[in-house]
Structures are given as C-alpha cells and as structure tokens.
Amino acid sequence: xxxxxxxxxxxxxxxxxxxxxxxxxxxxxxxxxxxxxxxxxxxxxxxxxxxxxxxxxxxxxxxxxxxxxxxxxxxxxxxxxxxxxxxxxxxxxxxxxxxxxxxxxxxxxxxxxxxxxxxxxxxxxxxxxxxxxxxxxxxxxxxxxxxxxxxxxxxxxxxxxxxxxxxxxxxxxxxxxxxxxxxxxx
Numbered sequence: 001x002x003x004x005x006x007x008x009x010x011x012x013x014x015x016x017x018x019x020x021x022x023x024x025x026x027x028x029x030x031x032x033x034x035x036x037x038x039x040x041x042x043x044x045x046x047x048x049x050x051x052x053x054x055x056x057x058x059x060x061x062x063x064x065x066x067x068x069x070x071x072x073x074x075x076x077x078x079x080x081x082x083x084x085x086x087x088x089x090x091x092x093x094x095x096x097x098x099x100x101x102x103x104x105x106x107x108x109x110x111x112x113x114x115x116x117x118x119x120x121x122x123x124x125x126x127x128x129x130x131x132x133x134x135x136x137x138x139x140x141x142x143x144x145x146x147x148x149x150x151x152x153x154x155x156x157x158x159x160x161x162x163x164x165x166x167x168x169x170x171x172x173x174x175x176x177x178x179x180x181x182x183x184x185x186x
Contacts, residue, residue: 015058024053028071031077034145038081048084052077064137071151078155127177135170142167
C-alpha cells in the first residue's frame with residue numbers, strides 16, 4: 001500500500017482527481033472517526049472531514065514527497081477541527097474511546113462478554129475524564145486514529161521522544177485512574 005499510496009499522492013500533486021479520490025477512499029473512515037471523536041456531532045464531523053480533505057488537496061504542492069500521507073492529513077484535520085469548533089463555539093469533548101482496541105490496550109483480552117465490555121467502556125470514559133487534554137489527545141491519536149508514535153510526532157509537531165514519554169505517562173495515568181474506579185484492582 002505504501003508504494004501505491006506514494007504513487008497516488010504524487011499523481012494527486014499533479015492534479016489527478018481520480019488519484020485523490022482513491023486517497024480519500026483509503027483515509028476517509030479514519031478521518032471521519034477522528035473528527036467524530038473530537039466533536040461528537042455527525043454533521044459537524046462530516047463538515048470537518050470534508051474541509052480537511054479540501055485543505056489537503058490544496059496543500060498537496062507543499063506535501064513532502066515520500067512522507068506518509070495519513071499523519072499529514074490528520075494534522076490538517078486536527079487543526080481544521082479546532083478552527084471550525086472554535087468558530088461554532090463547540091467545545092472539544094473528552095475523547096470517547098469506545099474502540100475495542102483501546103479496551104484491549106487497557107485491559108488485555110479480559111472482556112468476556114458484551115455486558116463486561118460495556119462496563120469497561122464506562123470505566124475507561126470515567127478514567128479519561130481525569131486526564132488532561134494533552135494526555136487525551138495522544139491516547140486518541142494512538143488508539144482512536146491508530147497512528148504510530150512517529151506519526152503522532154508528525155501530527156503534533158513534537159519530537160518522537162516527547163510523544164513516547166507523554167503517551168507512556170498518559171497510559172500510566174489512565175491505568176491508575178482505572179484502578180481507583182474499580183476499587184483497587186484491574
């Protein structure tokens with residue numbers, strides 16, 4: 001996919017709308033999910049996602065060839081979402097991490113049935129409320145958008161070591177709060 005994606009980006013840079021349509025198809029679901037996690041309003045998330053892709057299309061001449069497309073797109077989406085939400089006076093919600101991926105990251109494969117998964121999801125939501133915005137952001141990008149630490153560094157403009165340490169700190173805080181919520185043990 002990487003070589004295919006690289007080719008699609010290159011063709012898009014030269015104005016190939018069909019190639020950009022394929023990039024949209026590859027990344028739309030992840031972008032939409034990230035926007036929805038930020039604003040919790042489907043129409044607004046659709047507007048943010050569409051706007052981010054439009055900004056990406058216009059910004060392709062500045063795209064660094066050979067770089068991965070998704071982190072670049074997510075950086076555009078994140079900044080665009082903050083702009084749109086500020087203009088519409090929508091507050092950034094604590095990140096909703098309903099994904100099974102996050103459940104597994106926190107609990108392992110401990111959820112035995114749907115009811116237990118629902119309880120765990122509620123516990124994760126409670127624990128997330130205790131994290132600061134920066135910690136929620138790195139958790140959301142890692143587990144919600146499925147970005148690597150290096151990709152997160154590109155999105156946020158941080159050094160990779162900073163991302164690693166802040167992600168580790170956020171996970172540790174999340175675990176600590178989950179232990180408190182559960183009354184002493186995971």
